[in-house]
Amino acid sequence: MNLPDLYRHTLLDDVIPFWLRHGVDREYGGFLTALDRDGSVIDTDKSVWFQGRGAWTFATLCLKYGDRPEWRDAAAGAIDFLRRYCFSPSGKMYFTVTRDGRPLRMRRYVFSESFAAIACAAWHRLTGEEQARGDALRCFATYLQHSFTPGVMPAKVDPATRPMTGIGPLMIGIATAQELRRHLGDVIVEDRSMTGWIDFAIDRIERLFMKPQHRALMEVVAPDGGIIDHFDGRTLNPGHALECAWFLMEEGRHRGAARLIELGTTILDWMWERGWDQQFGGIFYFRDLRDLPVQEYWHDMKFWWPHNEAEIATLMAWKLTGRQKYADWHRLVHDWSFKHFPDPEHGEWYGYLHRDGSVSTRLKGNMWKGLFHLPRMLMVCGKLAE
Numbered sequence: 535m536n537l538p539d540l541y542r543h544t545l546l547d548d549v550i551p552f553w554l555r556h557g558v559d560r561e562y563g564g565f566l567t568a569l570d571r572d573g574s575v576i577d578t579d580k581s582v583w584f585q586g587r588g589a590w591t592f593a594t595l596c597l598k599y600g601d602r603p604e605w606r607d608a609a610a611g612a613i614d615f616l617r618r619y620c621f622s623p624s625g626k627m628y629f630t631v632t633r634d635g636r637p638l639r640m641r642r643y644v645f646s647e648s649f650a651a652i653a654c655a656a657w658h659r660l661t662g663e664e665q666a667r668g669d670a671l672r673c674f675a676t677y678l679q680h681s682f683t684p685g686v687m688p689a690k691v692d693p694a695t696r697p698m699t700g701i702g703p704l705m706i707g708i709a710t711a712q713e714l715r716r717h718l719g720d721v722i723v724e725d726r727s728m729t730g731w732i733d734f735a736i737d738r739i740e741r742l743f744m745k746p747q748h749r750a751l752m753e754v755v756a757p758d759g760g761i762i763d764h765f766d767g768r769t770l771n772p773g774h775a776l777e778c779a780w781f782l783m784e785e786g787r788h789r790g791a792a793r794l795i796e797l798g799t800t801i802l803d804w805m806w807e808r809g810w811d812q813q814f815g816g817i818f819y820f821r822d823l824r825d826l827p828v829q830e831y832w833h834d835m836k837f838w839w840p841h842n843e844a845e846i847a848t849l850m851a852w853k854l855t856g857r858q859k860y861a862d863w864h865r866l867v868h869d870w871s872f873k874h875f876p877d878p879e880h881g882e883w884y885g886y887l888h889r890d891g892s893v894s895t896r897l898k899g900n901m902w903k904g905l906f907h908l909p910r911m912l913m914v915c916g917k918l919a920e
Contacts, residue, residue, distance in 0.1 A: 586649030772809025773840020
């Protein structure tokens with residue numbers, strides 16, 4: 535099977551049918567993501583960010599592959615669930631709720647808002663519904679306020695002792711603004727256009743988080759970009775960096791800006807060197823900036839999503855530059871991923887493997903794994919492979 539057909543077949547004949555059969559909550563709406571290998575529900579609590587992620591996935595499927603009723607219904611159920619149950623009285627979104635929508639947990643982060651924003655933007659594009667457009671803009675405004683207004687989001691550690699800033703809000707801000715721009719136009723939120731927010735994030739990533747002397751993209755740094763020489767400060771996340779790399783390359787493609795493409799491929803080069811496991815293959819989860827031991831015990835495991843991001847980054851880099859090494863890297867990560875993650879008996883991919891590629895847990899979903907990274911990779915790579 536050629537590459538475009540493989541991506542399309544995996545998406546439309548394997549992954550999406552698995553989630554339609556097992557993940558759609560037809561009683562309360564939205565998605566159940568805590569699924570065993572065969573799709574059996576093993577926990578009914580709901581991850582709020584996967585309500586947005588799942589709604590985005592099904593709405594995007596309708597936009598890309600045709601408006602199928604079952605896809606539209608799945609997206610509609612999640613959009614309705616988000617609106618009815620997932621916002622606290624303050625307007626901030628919960629992280630988890632019960633199956634019927636009662637609040638369970640509020641986290642300091644606002645990634646639920648970013649994924650609700652892209653879901654509502656895609657839903658607006660699909661249906662023309664004006665409420666969805668307004669919801670998307672409000673969710674993104676909340677995301678921006680909590681992420682970039684000093685003092686709004688509680689600090690992870692005492693800022694008087696060890697001030698730090700993370701790359702996560704910046705790179706997710708880029709991807710969110712790209713999706714809103716795609717579906718709503720270059721709209722203004724919090725006094726900047728979507729392109730303006732993308733420029734803001736790229737500037738900070740380049741100035742503060744890229745370290746040419748170490749050939750690394752940092753996860754957290756001091757406010758002036760200084761390296762924090764402690765466990766958290768030295769920990770690198772290759773999958774996260776490769777995801778950031780293709781966001782930058784995509785922006786370069788959108789603008790016809792060779793500098794942004796080169797910025798993305800530079801991050802890809804650095805973090806592939808650090809992340810690819812030369813002994814067993816696959817992408818390490820964590821590495822240390824100085825090659826010291828990593829604190830987290832899952833540092834050498836192989837999670838599904840870094841491999842999804844690596845497939846996109848390497849294929850996009852080859853398409854945009856024509857450099858053979860990126861085609862070679864794509865073949866490596868593609869072959870390793872499709873050999874180890876898929877479950878040919880029950881469908882979908884396992885999420886968590888040991889270093890050697892053997893299955894660590896038979897889970898197909900939980901509060902962190904659901905309907906997003908894999909279908910997004912299959913859609914993006916399917917388009918690139920054409």
